[in-house]
Amino acid sequence: MSSTPAIAVTMGDGAGVGPEVVVAALLDEEITRNSRPVVVGDAGRLRQAAQVLGVEADIVPIGSVAEFQPGRINVVDLGLLPEDLPWGKLSPVAGDAAYHYVRVASEMAMRGEVQAICTAPLNKEALHLGGHVYPGHTELLADLTGTPEVSMMLSTPTLKVIHVTTHIGLLDAIAKIEPGLVERTIRRGHAALVAAGNANPRIGVCAINPHAGEGGLFGYGEEAEKISPAVEAVWADGIDARGPLAADTLFFLAARGDYDLVVAMYHDQGHGPVKVLGIEAGVNITVGLPVIRTSVDHGTAFDIAGTGTVDTRSMVEAMRQAIEVAPRPDVD
Structure with a gap:
């Protein structure tokens, strides 16, 4: 087993900037060198995100973390989004899918398959329209992991x-x-x-x-x-x-x-x-869960989703902080 932590990266709302910031973060050399990131999301949407970003990315569906291979974007592909899902539009389908990405990532963490979760942004209204009434990621993760009380911490360099x-x-x-x-x-x-x-x-x-x-x-x-x-x-x-x-x-x-x-x-x-201080500086950390969880400190940005213009630095920073605080797995 590798000594680098495995991190479940949830894709967020597929109609927002989540797919774009996930692709960008997982192409960052520092992130891929120091962790084993596995996206929980939709491989097709990630390929569309790579296209709008204008980057080359080898996006490969896998069945479990054990199938992770470096040099590509490994995806536990739930296949929940239609190919023609519009960017930047409120969608109950995307809200429901975002819930299931977090659910599957939480299950992976509770089984010990990943040492941390890093979440791309979801849209609260879409989440509710999809049938999942939670105020946000923090409360959703607390419910999924059976944690009675957690706290939101925002972290910047200063x-x-x-x-x-x-x-x-x-x-x-x-x-x-x-x-x-x-x-x-x-x-x-x-x-x-x-x-x-x-x-x-x-x-x-x-x-x-x-x-x-x-x-x-x-x-x-x-x-x-x-x-x-x-x-x-x-x-x-x-x-x-x-x-x-x-x-x-x-x-x-x-x-x-x-x-x-x-x-x-x-x-x-x-x-x-x-x-x-700037959204690129802030990272959201959920404190009190049985698993490390970090997130970008910005929303789904429907106004620019699918344009390739999103600032991806916050997602990269969220991944860095997940790597920094995640426990290292035992090496066989």
């Missing part, structure tokens, strides 16, 4: 952010935040950074209100009620977590290196600063 809540409305997010959830999120983030080689990460925890509530001037005491008890609990266990801190100042301090991880309370609080 900033890492883990979220207490993600794909729910702002009022619902504030209602959901409570000390236990905040504490578990801090602990998951701490464990992820320790596993990646940072023995004592410095963690900054965002407040909910401007200026961390300004001593009760803003909000209704959410910081004292929902966040401070969690920070105190993890601090007592030796985790270097500080907060609640004003989010605007915290992100500035973290970006200059004062903190290794920021704990954001809700989706846009964490996503906004990361996206300012």
